[in-house]
Amino acid sequence: MxxxxxxxxxxxxxxxxxxxxxxxxxxxxxxxxxxxxxxxxxxxxxxxxxxxxxxxxxxxxxxxxxxGFKDAHTHTAMTFLRSYADDLPLQEWLNEQVFPKEAQLTAEDVYDLSVLGIMEYLTSGITSNFDMYNFPRSVAKASADCGFRTVFTSGLNDFVSSVEEMEEDYHVINELSPLTSFVPGIHAEYTTSKERMEGVAKLASRLKAPVWLHNSETKREVLECKERYGMTPTQITESLGMYAYGGGGYHCVWFEDADYEIFRKHHMTAVTNPASNLKLASGICPVKRFLEEGINLAIGTDGPASNNCLDMFREMFLTTALAKVREHDASCISADEVLYMATAGGARAMQLSSxxxxxxxxxxxxxxxxxxxxxxxxxxxxxxxxxxxxxxxxxxxxxxxxxxxxxxxxxEIGFDPEEIYEKANRIIRRMK
Amino acid sequence: MxxxxxxxxxxxxxxxxxxxxxxxxxxxxxxxxxxxxxxxxxxxxxxxxxxxxxxxxxxxxxxxxxxGFKDAHTHTAMTFLRSYADDLPLQEWLNEQVFPKEAQLTAEDVYDLSVLGIMEYLTSGITSNFDMYNFPRSVAKASADCGFRTVFTSGLNDFVSSVEEMEEDYHVINELSPLTSFVPGIHAEYTTSKERMEGVAKLASRLKAPVWLHNSETKREVLECKERYGMTPTQITESLGMYAYGGGGYHCVWFEDADYEIFRKHHMTAVTNPASNLKLASGICPVKRFLEEGINLAIGTDGPASNNCLDMFREMFLTTALAKVREHDASCISADEVLYMATAGGARAMQLSSxxxxxxxxxxxxxxxxxxxxxxxxxxxxxxxxxxxxxxxxxxxxxxxxxxxxxxxxxEIGFDPEEIYEKANRIIRRMK
Missing domain, CATH: 2.30.40.10 (Urease, subunit C, domain 1)
Incomplete structure (x- = not known):
């Protein structure tokens, strides 16, 4: 055409x-x-x-x-949990609501729920996403079928996936379509053993690939990590050799001085998820400090279970507005800086310079x-x-x-919207 | 019909x-x-x-x-300053950017700019607004002509309007249309002399009407008021007898214990303006405390110069999401509570029980x-x-x-949108 x-x-x-x-x-x-x-x-x-x-x-x-906007952190198929379990703190929300429901999902569910999310991205001018979820190949196939661009990263943890599976997914998804790619990742330090993290670090070095994870989203996450390792999530993952080829963190709310230095040294990206961080009461990302440190920034919606919508306009406004109130400085983070994060900054994080x-x-x-x-x-x-x-x-x-x-x-994605809505509603009815 | x-x-x-x-x-x-x-x-x-x-x-x-949503605090005609002078602190923004431009507005400008704002309200499901601006009768006429519902409050201060003018406006606007009404108000304590405030209090008592004002929007405003009077804005205005028939405050970010008590005693409303408070780095309204005190809450967009859009969906999300992060409690302020504020809470503030x-x-x-x-x-x-x-x-x-x-x-408001856009653009070109 x-x-x-x-x-x-x-x-x-x-x-x-x-x-x-x-x-x-x-x-x-x-x-x-x-x-x-x-x-x-x-x-x-x-x-x-x-x-x-x-x-x-x-x-x-x-x-x-x-x-188009690059949504640099999301869990698309969580559309099924939109407005399901709001108004809970992160750990309770994850353990008591999210994980039990997710255990009931099939590969086909994830495909259909991803299509629903892709539709919403398109309404918000989002042309590619950085996705992490179960059934990676279903997610990637949904994007390829719709004509949507997706970079997928693994959500490996102690309960889901394995380093071997991740390597297979890496090859399958990178070869599936010009629209789909895969980079190594883990869900987070607090859900992944040191041995598994080491395995991922080795794999990433062998593949010459970056590594991504939820990083320092809550204060408690950082405190518990320091109790375990005497180091922050950024420090322990770096010490395991995860960032030989860069990568980055999602959320990055509770950073310490040494963490910034690690991100700068390895040319990593901090992805801010402002709506989700507010809604789960996690905190406000120090966007201004990241900018001052010369660290690349990108913006993500996070998944529809914690946001609850996939809307880059809301996230862009929040990125600058929250920085202003956090720093007590109405002049910080200009509209241009935000637009750069939402487009080129995200593309850099996702290796989408094309x-x-x-x-x-x-x-x-x-x-x-x-x-x-x-x-x-x-x-x-x-x-x-x-x-x-x-x-x-x-x-x-x-x-x-x-x-x-x-x-x-x-x-114009080859699906009837009404049919996708009905499929999503059938999934939530089945789980009730 | x-x-x-x-x-x-x-x-x-x-x-x-x-x-x-x-x-x-x-x-x-x-x-x-x-x-x-x-x-x-x-x-x-x-x-x-x-x-x-x-x-x-x-x-x-x-x-x-x-x-329909009730936008409980706005300055509609400030559409002309949308995206004009962003990224500045409140006082600098007001004194160096807003006031000099506003001085150039004519009554006809305010009419046209109000129509533009009304169009935006309608796209966001807002069916009435609580407006404060110069040329009150132009604002009210724009609403009456469009078929939009407006409660107007005076922005009287030491430079604009007078108690006598306010009384005239009260009668003219209350009688103009079933869609328009007027309640006494002042811009804020920090722009209005004690004598003028006393005059307004007397007028309101005579009219058996509530009084409204920008109240405790910034920390500096409260500090300076306490230096002047040894009292907060809420306390000085109450001490002058302003709230004999109730009323309320816009913003209400920096409240002290005694201020809540005054609001409770006089059955007043706190209007939160979350997007504007972030963007001007003013702070986060203690919405949870107001709820606990049993004080009525409403939500406003504030004017398009400080927000910059008129969108109750964004304000509703912010009202609950900011309360969650402020209180470190993801369970605080439910969706129902927010929807109540955005509809019935606003209506109560605006005396729109109908x-x-x-x-x-x-x-x-x-x-x-x-x-x-x-x-x-x-x-x-x-x-x-x-x-x-x-x-x-x-x-x-x-x-x-x-x-x-x-x-x-x-x-379907009797105006051609393209013509309204062109008029707004002509106004900003004229001022350059």
Whole structure:
């Protein structure tokens, strides 16, 4: 498919991680952006002898084209637990509500529940996610079938998966589709024995791959880890050799000075999950400190059981707003910095440099933002309008790898939405 | 207009301030709800001799009908400053950015900018607002012309308005339309002399009316007030006799023990503005303490210059999520409690008992929530889905006083949206 967008305001990332808008056209050939400009100087893109045959020409009508959001930490298939067990502290919520229900899931359930989550990502302009859940191959297949981009990391712990299984998943999912990839991971230090963590560290070194995990989400997690090892989760996992090829942590709320140093040294990423950290009363991530330390930041929704929605607009607002109140400084964390985290920062965490921003040669993972809505008016500053006021209602179109998956409220992912809703409801009825 | 809604899930408020859903029909006759039930026992509503002639019969298709949200604190016309001067502390933001720009506004500007804000309220299911701004009559006229419900309170201070003007506005706006009303108010203690505050207290007593103000929004405000008077803003205003007929405060972030006692004694309301308090780094409102003290709570967006959007879904999530993180207690402030604040709690603050909930005899201020969206699935709990996951994209219809003002993304307020956007943009261009 070749698609020409014209009359667009195109969000382009500058060297200094801020963004500028240029007016013009963006052309997509297959899965790749082949042109951005005013539509006149197109030499090298097409010639009179070899014109592009357009499958669609889309009048953007002065609206915004921007890179799709990267949801850098989530558990998509937990859609089935949305609004099921709210208003509980993390450990109780996990042990008494989440784990017993999860034990009843089948591979097919996880496939269907992942499709439901993918639909919600698309409504929020999210074009790829960094997923961790049981039945990794079901998750990856759901993404490949929908045309959605997923980086999967293992949720291995003492009860789920094994280092051998992880290695198999690594190969299967990396080879499944150009849209799916896999990096090693563990659920968390507090659910994984030292021996298993060592096994993962060895595997990651052999595969030359990064390692990911839930890291320092709660104060209690860090305290208990220090009781066990005399070290924080960051320190013990580093001491086991997990970060020879980088990686990162999800949440990263309760960090100590030495932890930042480890993240900086290994070029790791801290993924903040602000809505989930509030809802489970875990705390507020020190985003400003991470920025000052020069550590890459990304933003994740976390799973729909703890959030409860998959909405990058809410997370973007929270990322800057919580930093402001945490630091008693209304000037900290600008809209540009947040937008960078939600796009290129996430892409860096997920090794998705092929679709981190809108530029010629990059994969066409992009969204159209409707400015003709009252929350986007007047036009004092488009980037601030999107980061501080944006909402799912502004997402007119979501494209992944050159394919339009969502447009004007309709999904084009090969599934009937009503059928997916019914399947999800059948799963929760079965578990009652 | 007579409108019949059928196949609906109707959110009804119970005695204990929780909510239940009943399946059935809701009928609107003129501006009033005349029937809620399964459509069979309609005696007393209509008879064979006197059937209702329906102007429209709307198949709700299993979706939710619920009371419209009450935005209990806002400055609507500040739409012109959206994304204009973000990332500044409150005092600097007010004195260096907001006040100089506001000085350039005309009555006509405020009218047009209010219409823009009203459009945004409608997209978020907000059916009435508690507004404070310059040119009160322009604001009220915009609401009356659009068919939107507005309670206005004065923003009197040492530079704007006078007690005499306030009394005139009180009569003009209370008589302008059944949709508009006026209660006395001042901008805040820190902008208003003791003499002026005394004048307002006397006026309110004479009118037997409540008094409203920005109260204890920042720590500095409270400290400076205590330096001036040896009392907090709540204490000095009470000592001047302002609350003989109740009233309340906006923000209420930095409260002392004696302040709660004053609010309780005078049956006052605390309006929380969570997004604005984060963004201006003001702090987090002690919502749990207010609840424990038995003080009525309501939720407001604050103005679009400090938020920057007018979205009750974001505010509802923040109200519970921030309470959880503030109190280190993931179980505090349930979804039902938040929904009560956003509807009936706001109505109580605004003296709008005529439209506080869905019941026969109440004004038909209601909204339809689309459940056939991925963020509302599966159906573990409808109220939690709405409070934790809801978004503007779920608002299918907004009705005020029996009139549909917004439906499927289209406005029916007598204005062309494009023209309103253009007017707002002309205002900001003129000020540059």
């Amino acid at each position: 070749n698609i020409r967008f014209y009359n667009a305001k195109i969000v382009q990332q500058k060297e200094d991680h801020t963004f500028a808008l240029t007016e013009g056209e963006l052309w997509v050939k297959g899965d790749t952006i082949c042109y951005i400009g005013d539509g006149t100087d197109v030499s090298g893109v097409c010639s009179e002898n070899e014109p592009i045959i357009w499958n669609r020409e889309i009048d953007v009508a002065g609206n915004v084209l921007m890179p 679709c981190d921003r809108l530029a010629v040669g990059k994969k066409a993972d992009l969204i159209m933002i409707d400015l003709k809505q009252p929350n986007m008016q007047p036009e004092n500053n488009f980037i601030k309008n999107i980061v501080y006021s944006g909402s799912k209602q502004n997402v007119k179109l979501t494209m992944v790898a050159g394919k339009i998956l969502y447009e004007d409220g309709k999904f | 007579n409108i019949r809604f059928y196949n609906a899930k109707i959110v009804q408020q119970k005695e204990d301030h929780t909510f239940a859903l009943t399946e059935g029909e809701l009928w609107v006759k003129g501006d009033t709800i005349c029937y809620i039930g399964d459509g069979t026992d309609v005696s007393g509503v209509c008879s064979e001799n006197e059937p209702i002639i329906w102007n429209r019969e709307i198949d709700v298709a299993g979706n939710v009908l619920m009371p 439209c506080d909930r869905l019941a026969v005899g109440k004004k038909a201020d209601l909204i339809m929530i689309d459940l056939k969206q991925p963020n509302m699935q599966p159906e573990n709990n409808f109220i939690k889905n709405i409070v934790y996951s809801g978004s503007k994209q779920n608002v299918k219809l907004t009705m005020v006083a029996g009139k549909i003002l917004y439906e499927d993304g289209k406005f």
